[in-house]
Amino acid sequence: ARLKMPLATARAVTTTAPTTAARARTARRMTTATRAASLSAYLPADTYHSLPKDGDVTFLHTMVRASNLEATMAFFSALGLVETRRKESQNGKFTLVFMASCQGAPEIEITYNWPDEATGETETFAPPSRSMGHLAFAVDDIYAKCEALEKAGIVINRPPRDGRMAFVISPDGISVELLQKGDALEPREPWKSMANIGSW
Amino acid sequence: ARLKMPLATARAVTTTAPTTAARARTARRMTTATRAASLSAYLPADTYHSLPKDGDVTFLHTMVRASNLEATMAFFSALGLVETRRKESQNGKFTLVFMASCQGAPEIEITYNWPDEATGETETFAPPSRSMGHLAFAVDDIYAKCEALEKAGIVINRPPRDGRMAFVISPDGISVELLQKGDALEPREPWKSMANIGSW
Incomplete structure (x- = not known):
């Protein structure tokens, strides 16, 4: 029904x-x-029900690969996401960690391929090419969120000078856009005069 | 409140x-x-309200770049997404097209940089590097969806042999996973014995 x-x-x-x-x-x-x-x-992870309005297609997740699972999880945790489920494959020698704003929300699927058993070497990747832009999240308070990210040691590449938009990048170079919900906040120091760092 | x-x-x-x-x-x-x-x-595009359960972070979109806007839109349309909004920037010389399963659902933001005015050349990109995996959508009927995609001229790279999972790739090489909602469908020809094509 x-x-x-x-x-x-x-x-x-x-x-x-x-x-x-x-x-x-x-x-x-x-x-x-x-x-x-x-x-x-709402978008439950394992059963794939839709919201009534979704029609026959429901967005589930964006999958990103991580060379260091803990570092990537720390990054998305600082952003405010939580682990919603996890799958370990002994045969495939990989771990999948799903993270979202809450259980049932659209997820980030983090794929972590285990280090080579013989050499102990972990897979490494080039950062995303230009065909993949970024992931975007809306936040209640962009200043509070950027402050929390800084406290977690994350560089704010594009500070929210306009009270509206910021960019950070994951340990593997995946760009994440933060957008203030509703109206932009009043421009405020230290953000207002903070310079860009690197590219994103 | x-x-x-x-x-x-x-x-x-x-x-x-x-x-x-x-x-x-x-x-x-x-x-x-x-x-x-x-x-x-539900995840409205312009005002960024959350579902109550989203907390202070709401997933909005994944941004991908397109070298050919029409071809990319045709791909995501065949998948079942609709254009939810569009922004043209004369100054930035780009078009953003947002597509989703319906108005208000999590979006794909397609960035199309206009051809160079002097040379007429369109931007081209390398396909996504391994750090970016795929976008995933759940569908009501994976066989019907794959048939519709084939009719639209899209190659089914990983056919749904198991009645559960398929992969296709966008004109710019972005991998899209389709997952059957709920239980897997009964394995059925022609899908059951169809070989993989290329990589995704």
Whole structure:
């Protein structure tokens, strides 16, 4: 009983279609039930339910590879993401760690290939080419977030001089854009006059 | 009045905290209002509201660059994404097209830098390096989706032999994973015995 139309449309149908009062009540109950199920199961990692409005395609994750799993997890943790699930493959000799703002939100899948058993060498990669731009997250308070990132030892490559936008890069060179939710904050020191560092 | 905790937790608090009946009613009303606002504004593109459960960080988009905007849009359209918004910059000489499963869902931001005015040459890129893996989408019916992609002239690099997983690549070499929602479908021809093509 997945609802295939936007919620607003579904509601309009519920209230305007020529049904009996009883059928209307049932329809309302179904809409409420669907809404509750969708919210609590918003992009759930293992079952791939959609929000009603997603249609037949649901965005799940962006996969990035890490040469150092702990460093990459520390970076995304400082950003505010949490580990939502993890898979270790003895056969494939890799670990997948999924991180998101919360359980059920769109995820970053971090692939970590285990060091070579013979040489102990870890896989290394070139940073992303220009075909891959960045991952973007909206944050409640871009100054507070950048301060937290700095405290975690992360360089703010593009400081939020405008109270609106910042860029940082992961240990493997993956660019992350931070955007202030809603209106830009009032420009404020030390950010206001802080120079760019490197590229992102 | 953004709710900072997962909905399930908020509900538990609403029903177990020692409040008066009136306060409990108000809390229930607020929860319902927040839930409705969040659903209709699920990851809205321009205002960056969160779902209640997202906390202070909300995933917005993954940005990819396109050497040919039409070809890239045709690829993501065949996948089932729609254009949600667009920005043209005369000064920056670029077009940004955002695509998602529906308005308000997590987006792909496609950056298209306009051809050089003097030479008419379009920017080209190396395909993504190994540090960037893929984008992943869950689909209602992986066979129907792969058939639609083939009809649109897209090569199925990793056919869904197992009724569960497929890979395709964008015109600029960006890898896209498709995953069957819920349980895997019954393995079925022609997919069952179809060989891999290229790498992804």
